[in-house]
Amino acid sequence: MMRAWFLSMLLILCGVAAATGLILGGSPGRAATVLLAFVLLAGLNSPLVFPRSIGASEAQRLSAADGRPIVYWRPGCKFCLRLRFRLGRRARRLHWVNIWRDPAAAEAVRAVNEGNETVPTVVVAGRPYTNPDPAWVREQLSPSATA
Known part of the structure; x- marks a missing residue:
């Protein structure tokens, strides 16, 4: 079960890390956009699509x-x-x-x-x-x- 969700979780973690860096850099708008893109990619690569x-x-x-x-x-x-x-x-x-x-x-x-x-x-x-x-x-x- 965990193997099926691994890629999705990894994409979300990467998105959170990238968004955190952008927020700390003073770009909350870009951070939200990047996080949304990673969440969408995670959803596409999850078992939920099928x-x-x-x-x-x-x-x-x-x-x-x-x-x-x-x-x-x-x-x-x-x-x-x-x-x-x-x-x-x-x-x-x-x-x-x-x-x-x-x-x-x-x-x-x-x-x-x-x-x-x-x-x-x-x-x-x-x-x-x-x-x-x-x-x-x-x-x-x-x-x-x-x-």
């Missing part, structure tokens, strides 16, 4: 039942963020699995990526795709793709 994560076994069971893709991701991954934002509201229709919270998920990702924890890894109909184009993932969510 839909609720579930375990790998639960995701596999649900995907087998409803046919929706599984996305293996981790906090701080810029490619995961890109996929999440490009999917927009449709992201909630996927099963999201945080590989830092589930060792079985990390192992599943390593098994299909030559031992690397390369994310996002999207599993559609049992077949893994590493860092697919968000437009392609969106197509997999269309009613004609699941029919």
